[in-house]
Amino acid sequence: MGAKKNPPAPHASPDSVPHRVALVLTDNLPLFEVAIPCEVFGIARPDLHDPWYALTMVRGEPGGITTAGGLAPSSAAPLEALREMDTIVVPACERSLQLDRAAQEPLLTELRAAAARGARVASLCSGAYLLAQAGLLDGRDATTHWMNWEDFEASFPAVRLRRDVLFTSDSGVYTSAGTAAGVELCLELVREDFGDAVAASVARRMVVAERRGAAQSEYLESVGQPLPSDPVRHAMDWALKNLHAPIGPDAMARRARMSRRTLYRRFEAAAGTSPTQWLLERRIDAARRLLESTDLPVDRVAERAGIGTAANLRSHFARAVGMSPSAYRRARRRVPA
Structure with a gap:
C-alpha cells in the first residue's frame, strides 16, 4: 500500500x-x-x-x-x-x-x-x-x-x-x-x-452521504428479505418507536415474550448483530437525523435519541461516524460546492 x-x-x-x-x-x-x-x-x-x-x-x-x-x-x-x-x-x-x-x-x-x-x-x-x-x-x-x-x-x-x-x-x-x-x-x-x-x-x-456509518444488516428487510422470526420483528418495530425511552435487550425480550438468551440467539440469526449493538446503531441514526434537521443542543439530541447524556453521545458518535456531533452538524449544513 x-x-x-x-x-x-x-x-x-x-x-x-x-x-x-x-x-x-x-x-x-x-x-x-x-x-x-x-x-x-x-x-x-x-x-x-x-x-x-x-x-x-x-x-x-x-x-x-x-x-x-x-x-x-x-x-x-x-x-x-x-x-x-x-x-x-x-x-x-x-x-x-x-x-x-x-x-x-x-x-x-x-x-x-x-x-x-x-x-x-x-x-x-x-x-x-x-x-x-x-x-x-x-x-x-x-x-x-x-x-x-x-x-x-x-x-x-x-x-x-x-x-x-x-x-x-x-x-x-x-x-x-x-x-x-x-x-x-x-x-x-x-x-x-x-x-x-x-x-x-x-x-x-x-450528493451522497460521506459516511453512512450503518451496518449492512440494516438493509436486509428493505430489499425483500423478511426477518424469520415474527416475535423478533415485533420487538424491533416496537423498539424503533420507543428509541427515546430507556429500553434495552431485556425490554425487547419481554416484548417478544422470550428469554433474553433466546432473543439474542434469534436476533443475531435474523439481523446479523446483537440487540445491544442494533439499538445503539438505530439511536446513532436517530441522532444523525436530529443533528441534520433541528437546532437542538447536543444534550437534547442525546436525550431524544435515547443515548442519555451529551458525553455518551459524543463517545458513541465518534466511534460510529468518525467525527463529533457538532462537526457532523456543521458538515451536513455546509453549502454544497
Missing part, C-alpha cells in the same frame, strides 16, 4: 505524478459498480487537487467484455497494465467467475503480484470473490453483499467475514458490501490520499 499523504494544498505542482487507478473489467459485470470508480476517480477535479487520479480500464479476462446493461467498453488496457498501477479496483463479477478459480488464474496472479509490491487492492460487492480466490483476504477482515454471506463464508473459511460493516480496510486490501457501499469505499480511498476535506467535497458533489 502506498504511504498515506498529508492533505495537500488545493493545487499541487503541475509536474506532480497522478495516482494511477485501474478498474478491472470482466464480462457481464454490473454497470453501477463500473460507474462508481469512474465518477470518483475518473473526473478531473483541479480545484480540489491537481493532479487528480489517472483512471485506466483494464481487461480482466480474454474475449469480449460487455456490462450487464449491454454496454461494451471501446478500449481497455491489457491485463499487464496492472503492474503499473497504484490502486486496483475489482468491481462485482458474475456468478460463473465467483466459482471458476482456474479460469481467472492470470488475473489472480496479477492481483497477488500487485499486493506484494504494495499496491492497494479493493473490491466492490462480489468482487471480493476474486480477491479471496487470489488469497489476498486470508486472515483478513472482509465483507461482501449480504446475499453472498453464507456462500462466501463456506467458500473461504480463512477469511474473517464482517457482516456488521459497509466496507473493510486491512493492510492495504479493501472490500465493500453491496452496490452503493462501493461509494463509501472509494471515498475512503480519496480520504486516505487527499484528506477529509477533499473526500467530503467529492461526496457533496455526488
Whole structure:
C-alpha cells in the first residue's frame, strides 16, 4: 500500500505524478459498480487537487467484455497494465467467475503480484470473490453483499467475514458490501490520499452521504428479505418507536415474550448483530437525523435519541461516524460546492 499523504494544498505542482487507478473489467459485470470508480476517480477535479487520479480500464479476462446493461467498453488496457498501477479496483463479477478459480488464474496472479509490491487492492460487492480466490483476504477482515454471506463464508473459511460493516480496510486490501457501499469505499480511498476535506467535497458533489456509518444488516428487510422470526420483528418495530425511552435487550425480550438468551440467539440469526449493538446503531441514526434537521443542543439530541447524556453521545458518535456531533452538524449544513 502506498504511504498515506498529508492533505495537500488545493493545487499541487503541475509536474506532480497522478495516482494511477485501474478498474478491472470482466464480462457481464454490473454497470453501477463500473460507474462508481469512474465518477470518483475518473473526473478531473483541479480545484480540489491537481493532479487528480489517472483512471485506466483494464481487461480482466480474454474475449469480449460487455456490462450487464449491454454496454461494451471501446478500449481497455491489457491485463499487464496492472503492474503499473497504484490502486486496483475489482468491481462485482458474475456468478460463473465467483466459482471458476482456474479460469481467472492470470488475473489472480496479477492481483497477488500487485499486493506484494504494495499496491492497494479493493473490491466492490462480489468482487471480493476474486480477491479471496487470489488469497489476498486470508486472515483478513472482509465483507461482501449480504446475499453472498453464507456462500462466501463456506467458500473461504480463512477469511474473517464482517457482516456488521459497509466496507473493510486491512493492510492495504479493501472490500465493500453491496452496490452503493462501493461509494463509501472509494471515498475512503480519496480520504486516505487527499484528506477529509477533499473526500467530503467529492461526496457533496455526488450528493451522497460521506459516511453512512450503518451496518449492512440494516438493509436486509428493505430489499425483500423478511426477518424469520415474527416475535423478533415485533420487538424491533416496537423498539424503533420507543428509541427515546430507556429500553434495552431485556425490554425487547419481554416484548417478544422470550428469554433474553433466546432473543439474542434469534436476533443475531435474523439481523446479523446483537440487540445491544442494533439499538445503539438505530439511536446513532436517530441522532444523525436530529443533528441534520433541528437546532437542538447536543444534550437534547442525546436525550431524544435515547443515548442519555451529551458525553455518551459524543463517545458513541465518534466511534460510529468518525467525527463529533457538532462537526457532523456543521458538515451536513455546509453549502454544497
